Each structure stands twice: as structure tokens, then as C-alpha cells.
Amino acid sequence: MDIIKPLIRHALYPYMEHIKGNHIRTRITQLLETDKSESASLQKQQDQALKKLLLHCIKEVPYYMPYTHLEPVIIKNPKDALKQFPVLDKKTFSLNPQAFLSVSSKVEDRIENRTGGSTGEPVRFVIDRNTVEFYEACRYRGLSWYGITPYDRSIMVWGSPVEIDVLKNKKAQFKEKILKNRVVIPAYSLKKEEIKSHVALIHRYKPDYIYGYASALFALAQLIESEGLRIDHQLKGIVSTSENLFEEQRILIESVFKTTCINEYGARDGGIIAYECPSHNMHLAEESLFVETVDLNSDLATSASGKLLITDLHNYSMPRLRYQVGDLGKIEASTCACGRKHRILTSLDGRVDDMFITKTGEYVHGHFVNHIARDMNAFETFQVIQTSPEHFDIAIVPKPDTTDGQIEHFVDLIAKKFDTKDITVKKVSEIPKSASGKIRYAKRAF
Ligand SMILES: [Zn+2]
Structure with a gap:
């Protein structure tokens, strides 16, 4: 009792x-x-x-x-x-x-x-x-x-x-x-x-x-x-x-x-x-x-x-x-x-904080990259981290048949939207999950 x-x-x-x-x-x-x-x-x-x-x-x-x-x-x-x-x-x-x-x-x-x-x-x-x-x-x-x-x-x-x-x-x-x-x-x-x-x-x-x-x-x-x-x-x-x-x-x-x-x-x-x-x-x-x-x-x-x-x-x-x-x-x-x-x-x-920011100070919802990736349906999963208005780090877990051309296309669309060429891309086998157990596809780190 x-x-x-x-x-x-x-x-x-x-x-x-x-x-x-x-x-x-x-x-x-x-x-x-x-x-x-x-x-x-x-x-x-x-x-x-x-x-x-x-x-x-x-x-x-x-x-x-x-x-x-x-x-x-x-x-x-x-x-x-x-x-x-x-x-x-x-x-x-x-x-x-x-x-x-x-x-x-x-x-x-x-x-x-x-x-x-x-x-x-x-x-x-x-x-x-x-x-x-x-x-x-x-x-x-x-x-x-x-x-x-x-x-x-x-x-x-x-x-x-x-x-x-x-x-x-x-x-x-x-x-x-x-x-x-x-x-x-x-x-x-x-x-x-x-x-x-x-x-x-x-x-x-x-x-x-x-x-x-x-x-x-x-x-x-x-x-x-x-x-x-x-x-x-x-x-x-x-x-x-x-x-x-x-x-x-x-x-x-x-x-x-x-x-x-x-x-x-x-x-x-x-x-x-x-x-x-x-x-x-x-x-x-x-x-x-x-x-x-x-x-x-x-x-x-x-x-x-x-x-x-x-x-x-x-x-x-x-x-x-x-x-x-x-x-x-x-x-x-x-x-x-x-x-x-x-x-x-x-x-x-x-x-x-999950929103990206363009060089002109405009916010872009993280969904933006999600939509591109979903339409392409070419990757297992991915993560885009913006470290400054000009720079992005992209990690991609490819599917067995993912081509370099598809990765280039993905990077290109992001480059155009944010008017930058300063993007680092790497292929990885896994993307670490956040504390909540979820992968954060889009993240701003500045
Ligand atoms: Zn109610």
C-alpha cells in the first residue's frame, strides 16, 4: 500500500x-x-x-x-x-x-x-x-x-x-x-x-x-x-x-x-x-x-x-x-x-537548429535534402551536416547498385541550392544514431 x-x-x-x-x-x-x-x-x-x-x-x-x-x-x-x-x-x-x-x-x-x-x-x-x-x-x-x-x-x-x-x-x-x-x-x-x-x-x-x-x-x-x-x-x-x-x-x-x-x-x-x-x-x-x-x-x-x-x-x-x-x-x-x-x-x-542556412541568411528546412534523396531512392541512408554557410559534410551509405553519377547528382542539387562548391562527400558503411535512436539526416553544426 x-x-x-x-x-x-x-x-x-x-x-x-x-x-x-x-x-x-x-x-x-x-x-x-x-x-x-x-x-x-x-x-x-x-x-x-x-x-x-x-x-x-x-x-x-x-x-x-x-x-x-x-x-x-x-x-x-x-x-x-x-x-x-x-x-x-x-x-x-x-x-x-x-x-x-x-x-x-x-x-x-x-x-x-x-x-x-x-x-x-x-x-x-x-x-x-x-x-x-x-x-x-x-x-x-x-x-x-x-x-x-x-x-x-x-x-x-x-x-x-x-x-x-x-x-x-x-x-x-x-x-x-x-x-x-x-x-x-x-x-x-x-x-x-x-x-x-x-x-x-x-x-x-x-x-x-x-x-x-x-x-x-x-x-x-x-x-x-x-x-x-x-x-x-x-x-x-x-x-x-x-x-x-x-x-x-x-x-x-x-x-x-x-x-x-x-x-x-x-x-x-x-x-x-x-x-x-x-x-x-x-x-x-x-x-x-x-x-x-x-x-x-x-x-x-x-x-x-x-x-x-x-x-x-x-x-x-x-x-x-x-x-x-x-x-x-x-x-x-x-x-x-x-x-x-x-x-x-x-x-x-x-x-x-535542424534548419540549414543559406549564405543570404535564409532558412531551409532539413526536409529539403530528405525529399531529394527520397525521390532518387539511390542510397541506403545518408546524412548532411552543414558546418558553415558555405560548407557541407555529406556521408552516404550506398546501396549495392548506387552509381557515382547518382551521388554527384545529389551533391549537385545541394550545391546549387546553397550556392557553394565546398562540399565533402564520403561513402560509409554506417551512420551513427543520435541519443534518441534516430538518424538525423540534416544537421546544422554552427
Ligand atoms: Zn483533445
């Missing part, structure tokens, strides 16, 4: 609410109230929050003070006004984060946060407690669609070695178990020799759900399958986060764990952005953020696939408007069978 669950529910949460002024439960209740709201009502609520935030920005945030002339537009139509603010990328923000700090922000209200350093320099920023609570509440609202509560027991497949070192500490393990009702399987220990003990842990600990990176969950499922082991414990679901969840990963994870895979889309510096509903659509967290898409090259609003921009509606300490999280996606109105009217994120199929 799970004795921690009632303890967290009846003691820990009330304690956090009374002593620490934590409002996660209130936020969850709030979000459940608007879970099935009509589109017009969601939009109205969002407009009001955005209006309040934008008025705060032009009065209190140095970076946005030059936009005070927009006040009448903000009052009349905040979403129109928002389009007149600049798109903000990580680089611009990191150059001068102080300019985004609200002049009236109090030190005690700020929570320090930062992104991991795996994809470039970490970004440091501060958020309000309210923002964190909305992030958490959006996650638990999403999980509630699958019968999962904030008190439920979980196993987290997680971690960089640094985070795991902290967890080796007894006090940290105790905190995880008692305060969060979860244990951690370190992502780096997903190896053949340890897989039996991981499966034993799942059977012994009996979690309600498992939570982890898509690639880590996939690796776990692959190992369980290849070692001929099986999971005999019924989970409410398995939550995949932080990375794209590819269809072949989902199929294997669901078959090994005999449960639904739930896709959570979030960013360390953007919070919970969307959650997959039981009808398999990714609904935006409209109460917490305003999400828009702009054209890759022009930064103008688009209804097609484009750069995703996030405006956090509740962060008043350090507001970032139209923040580019680095992913590409498309937003559509919801006609989902689940009844939710929160807009849907589709084509979440890549990162801005």
Missing part, C-alpha cells in the same frame, strides 16, 4: 500552503475549471492576462519601456499590440538579462532558474512563484486526464551525472521518496547489466506512472525487450518529456509497458507549453502562456509551421515577450474529440 500518498495529500500540501504560501492546489482547481471552457472564454481570459502583463512591461521593464506608445493598442487589443513587440531570442536575452528585470521586482519574490548547458550556453533568468505554480499545475491538469494525481507514486528516469550525484546523497533520496513520492532511475545507468534491477524496482515500488526523457524511456523499453524481460505491473501511463517523441519510440514504449504514452511538451525556460490529451492532440496551456508562430525568415505571424514564440502570462519579475524557444511548430484551432478548446500544437517536428 502507498502510505506516502495520503501523507502528501493531507499533511505536506496543506503545510506548504499554510507555511510557505504555496498555491499549487488552488491553481490546479482553477485550471480544471477552465479545462472545458469555450474558445471565446479562453481567449478572453488570455486577453485580460496579456493586457495586464503588457501594461506592466511598458511601465516597469527597461527593455520594453520604449514601447509606451503602444498603450492604447494594448488596452484595445493586446494580441495585436503584442505583434508590435520584437521577437526575443536566447542570445539577445542573455546579452542583457538585467534589462528584463522589472524595476519594482523584490528580491524575495524571485526564483532563480537556468537552462541546462547541453545546447550551448545556459540561460539564467528569474521567475515568480506564481509562474512556477502555473507550470506545475499545468502538468498536473494534463496528468489528471489520465487519472494521475499530484500525490501519485512515480519513477523518474532522469538525470545528468551531476543531478544524480546529488541524489546519491541519502537526504536527497529521502526527500524524493517522502516529499515527492518518487524514486529515480539514473538515465546513464540504462545498461544491460542493470536492467534486471530496474525491472525489479518497478515491480517492487509499484509506481502509478513513469516519467522521463523520450530517449531514456525508449532506451529502457529497448533493453527490457532485448533482455526478454516483461513488465507485470499496470501503470496509469508513461510520461515522455523534454524531447520529440518519435512514433517508433512511442510504439515500442507502449508495447513494453502495456500502457498509454503521454507526451508532455515543455521547455526549461518556457514551462509546460502543451499536453497530450487522450485523443492524442497536444493542447496548449492557454491559461499559463500565449503561444504564437512566426515565419522562419520574416518573423511575421504565420498560420503555417514556424518558429514557436512563448509569452509567459504570469511572470512579472522578469517578463520575456515573444520568446523563441527554439522549436518549430504549427498552431490550429481545436476540434478535438476530447472536447477541449485549447488550441492544438501540430507538426512539432524539429528544432530551429
Whole structure:
């Protein structure tokens, strides 16, 4: 029996609410109230929050003070006004984060946060407690669609070695178990020799759900399958986060764990952005953020696939408007069978880093080389890496009957598109897979 669950529910949460002024439960209740709201009502609520935030920005945030002339537009139509603010990328923000700090922000209200350093320099920023609570509440609202509560027991497949070192500490393990009702399987220990003990842990600990990176969950499922082991414990679901969840990963994870895979889309510096509903659509967290898409090259609003921009509606300490999280996606109105009217994120199929760039600064989707190769149908597989606007490295795994002429043709089309002759080609017998188990056909490395 799970004795921690009632303890967290009846003691820990009330304690956090009374002593620490934590409002996660209130936020969850709030979000459940608007879970099935009509589109017009969601939009109205969002407009009001955005209006309040934008008025705060032009009065209190140095970076946005030059936009005070927009006040009448903000009052009349905040979403129109928002389009007149600049798109903000990580680089611009990191150059001068102080300019985004609200002049009236109090030190005690700020929570320090930062992104991991795996994809470039970490970004440091501060958020309000309210923002964190909305992030958490959006996650638990999403999980509630699958019968999962904030008190439920979980196993987290997680971690960089640094985070795991902290967890080796007894006090940290105790905190995880008692305060969060979860244990951690370190992502780096997903190896053949340890897989039996991981499966034993799942059977012994009996979690309600498992939570982890898509690639880590996939690796776990692959190992369980290849070692001929099986999971005999019924989970409410398995939550995949932080990375794209590819269809072949989902199929294997669901078959090994005999449960639904739930896709959570979030960013360390953007919070919970969307959650997959039981009808398999990714609904935006409209109460917490305003999400828009702009054209890759022009930064103008688009209804097609484009750069995703996030405006956090509740962060008043350090507001970032139209923040580019680095992913590409498309937003559509919801006609989902689940009844939710929160807009849907589709084509979440890549990162801005997967795009090539021409010498003139134009983005070209990685699909470009994929289409050529697919039409030619001449190679087993291939990979094109752009190392500078002028230079490409191409690796090709040929078929037995691939001719040099076909390879030349492939290279030629890429050379023409990018107006360069500086292309290195080599024939190889294999192309290494990425951490997610997928070959990245197109990759930009600068
Ligand atoms: Zn839905």
C-alpha cells in the first residue's frame, strides 16, 4: 500500500500552503475549471492576462519601456499590440538579462532558474512563484486526464551525472521518496547489466506512472525487450518529456509497458507549453502562456509551421515577450474529440537548429535534402551536416547498385541550392544514431 500518498495529500500540501504560501492546489482547481471552457472564454481570459502583463512591461521593464506608445493598442487589443513587440531570442536575452528585470521586482519574490548547458550556453533568468505554480499545475491538469494525481507514486528516469550525484546523497533520496513520492532511475545507468534491477524496482515500488526523457524511456523499453524481460505491473501511463517523441519510440514504449504514452511538451525556460490529451492532440496551456508562430525568415505571424514564440502570462519579475524557444511548430484551432478548446500544437517536428542556412541568411528546412534523396531512392541512408554557410559534410551509405553519377547528382542539387562548391562527400558503411535512436539526416553544426 502507498502510505506516502495520503501523507502528501493531507499533511505536506496543506503545510506548504499554510507555511510557505504555496498555491499549487488552488491553481490546479482553477485550471480544471477552465479545462472545458469555450474558445471565446479562453481567449478572453488570455486577453485580460496579456493586457495586464503588457501594461506592466511598458511601465516597469527597461527593455520594453520604449514601447509606451503602444498603450492604447494594448488596452484595445493586446494580441495585436503584442505583434508590435520584437521577437526575443536566447542570445539577445542573455546579452542583457538585467534589462528584463522589472524595476519594482523584490528580491524575495524571485526564483532563480537556468537552462541546462547541453545546447550551448545556459540561460539564467528569474521567475515568480506564481509562474512556477502555473507550470506545475499545468502538468498536473494534463496528468489528471489520465487519472494521475499530484500525490501519485512515480519513477523518474532522469538525470545528468551531476543531478544524480546529488541524489546519491541519502537526504536527497529521502526527500524524493517522502516529499515527492518518487524514486529515480539514473538515465546513464540504462545498461544491460542493470536492467534486471530496474525491472525489479518497478515491480517492487509499484509506481502509478513513469516519467522521463523520450530517449531514456525508449532506451529502457529497448533493453527490457532485448533482455526478454516483461513488465507485470499496470501503470496509469508513461510520461515522455523534454524531447520529440518519435512514433517508433512511442510504439515500442507502449508495447513494453502495456500502457498509454503521454507526451508532455515543455521547455526549461518556457514551462509546460502543451499536453497530450487522450485523443492524442497536444493542447496548449492557454491559461499559463500565449503561444504564437512566426515565419522562419520574416518573423511575421504565420498560420503555417514556424518558429514557436512563448509569452509567459504570469511572470512579472522578469517578463520575456515573444520568446523563441527554439522549436518549430504549427498552431490550429481545436476540434478535438476530447472536447477541449485549447488550441492544438501540430507538426512539432524539429528544432530551429535542424534548419540549414543559406549564405543570404535564409532558412531551409532539413526536409529539403530528405525529399531529394527520397525521390532518387539511390542510397541506403545518408546524412548532411552543414558546418558553415558555405560548407557541407555529406556521408552516404550506398546501396549495392548506387552509381557515382547518382551521388554527384545529389551533391549537385545541394550545391546549387546553397550556392557553394565546398562540399565533402564520403561513402560509409554506417551512420551513427543520435541519443534518441534516430538518424538525423540534416544537421546544422554552427
Ligand atoms: Zn483533445
